[in-house]
Amino acid sequence: MLGSVAIALLLRVGGTVLWLLFSIVVARNLSVEEFGLIFFVINVIMTGGTVAIAGYDVTVLRFGARFWRDEEKQEFRNLFSEAQQAVIVVGSIVTLALVVGVLAGLDTPVTHGMPIAIFVGGAITAIGLMSVERDVLRAGGKLQEALFAFSIIRALVPLILTTIAWLWGVLNTSVIFVAYLTALLAALAWGRWRIGKLELPPKRTAPAQYLKVALAIWPGNAGLVAFQGAPAIVIGLAGGLGAAGLFIAAQRIAQLGTFLTDAVRTAVGPNLAQADGKGQQEAVTHASFLMAISGLLGICFLLSLGWVLLWMFGPEYRSALPVLLVLLVGQLSWTVLGPTALVLNMFGEEKVRSVIGVSTTIMLLVVLPMFDTAIGVATVVAFMSWVMNFALWLAIRIRLNIRCGIVGIGIKEALWLLEEERYTLDNLLLRIKKRDKKH
Template sequence: MSDVPLGSMARLRRLAFKQGGGGDAILSFGVRIGGSLVTFLSQLLIARWMGLAEFGIFSNAWVWVTLAGTLAQLGMASSTTRFAAGALERQDLAGVKGIVIFSQLAVFAISLLTTGVIAALVSLPALALTGGQKEALLIGCLCIPLFAQVDIGKGIARADGPAWLAYLPSFMLRPVLFLATLGAFHALGLPINAPAAVWAMLVALLLTWAVQWGVIRHHLGPALQGPPRYEPRAWLGGSWAIVAVDGYFMLVTSIDVMLVNAISGPEAGGAFYAASRLAALVSYVMFAISAISSAQLARLHAAGRHDELTALVKKFVVWSFWPTLLAALLMAAGAPLALGLFGPDFVSASPLLTILLIGLVVQAAAGPTKFLLLMTGEQNHLALALCGCAVLAVILDFVLIVQFGPMGAAVGTTITICVATTAMVWLVRRRLGFWSIIGAR
């Protein structure tokens, strides 16, 4: 890539980061940590402003947005990284422009259709939703196309350039704008309830999308000149399996919140959502490793450099596991204190937080296995395995929530993560010939 004339983004990568990607990982981690702190602060504020029930309504609406927005991307938020990185490697600028335009238009059309379907379902009298629940979900429907477009932009930016810059808009700018908008509502004396919080998120997504595409056009300008070339069958053919993969990962972090809200009520849903967001804090090291891994793994695999690929994966596994384990132990020890920041009613979710942390530690022990399988052309096998795990997640969560309430949701989610991680590690061993697990030779 040293001779690719892609402007300042490529030069920034060459000058700032070495082959191992350590600097990129550190900056990606910093972006994620900074964004998570702002997100955490905003969640603390709205939980205290709104109370447990309204916080549960907001969290339910937001997980619907994230799940629908992810599925509406047709897997292209991940596949654009692979296809655009390959096209850049070949100096195929027409292909780069084609995938950029096609991914935006295709995802926008599907997300609009998804928005209409969900809005129609929410309006059904049979669901017996309260006024606040229905209003929050309908406003959330407006967020779905913007959420999908921001994720597509992240995938395109990740194909060439430092991962931290690709993740900066969605993981740093969006929560900052969300908190600023909520603060403005509060300063104006407007009621801070679930619908108001979703309106604030809509404003944040719109501004984030505008800034993100301005940055992409600036840095990828030379690659977007000239006529585009479209290969929709190849792009969609390489993306369908990623729909299942992305759908699984969003489902396993969403279905528990949705079912707890539906079965146990908004109060239980709000407490469970707070525990799940705190548990997610320990996965930031894993996120930073995954952020820099996709393009590197794709290039090594495309070049046939299997030994280097194996060594890099094993390095990523070590980087993922030990910091995650330490963070999980600290979080479990301070669970009551951390949940108490949301309000006294949230402390009862401490056992849920501890159980959820177990699954994340197991997941970190395998490193960026999902990205490894996606970037090496094993997405079909991965999709089949994770489809089974998605079915397991729905069945386990439903049965266990009916029997044990939110505790059943935490146990079901953790079991599903452990089963899925085991399946991915086995697939790497079977298809690529090595064990992607901590401690394996």
């Protein structure tokens, strides 16, 4: 477990740092309004990508991990193909909706012209396909390959291309959008190449066996991404792109505090999917313990250096520090209550998770338009983060009779888990030393 977390952590950290550098290059060379526009569009793409994937990312991980464990490669292949087809269909529908918005004269940053609408629709489809490839590789035990495209390529390519454009003096919003789309296509190519190494059999014609499960998961996933991406979109529409720029800068830095917990969540997913019976509580306890430690480390890091990171964006972004601190209060809910949504999805309670996720997102969207400042929006987001995660935690306790989060870990259990992780780390280091000696 610790080895998987370490791999995920390194790739997540690398990707987060590269994305932060990309954001700084953009912020330093364009106006706050242009910065707000670029990341407004990217937020729409990321949110739309979750719509396009139609719940198949979790479905692929949940069932694919079991198929791979049981060496059922044909079922694994059929699931992968079904997921790809679903993303292409939904992505095409989203693109068509954006085109209709342009023709109807809808005045938003993503529908003010046909080129931007088609770009956003294509990028949304690409994000959906990338998510499927990522979770196919995760389910197949290829965590490093799965995260390399999503974490490294997606951030490194636009960083390189925008830096070159800046040095040549031709950096503008159009160049940045082209660089971002290039990164998505490169990541897709990488994922397809690595999946080819799994040596899966040819696809067999089969009915959409997993559509019902995916559709049950879909609202919850879409709700969570909307929960995370909607605040920047709403403030961009209600408070202007300047206010959106300040909020997005704080949000980008706040996400640095989650790279540890994201690494844990990524690594423990297959383990939770494969857990049965009494092993479920043990798997959840282990995951909650790692989430708590990683979350506290991330928050402490940002409390110490968050102001420095904001300063790197530029003098005009220093006023976003209170926004960052409020967002960290919301992030603490994941640290305390554990990987609640993941547990419900992996243990067959995806409908309950979706109901809670969609309900809290609707509440968030109802309240958000009442605020047109970055600090106001951040306060609403932090409060609703606690509401959503507590509701998910309560559902786990009631529906599964499982203790999730640090409230379910006693002192003796925590000490035992620490000792287990130390033992695992020692073995990992020993294997690395032996391998180095052989070379």
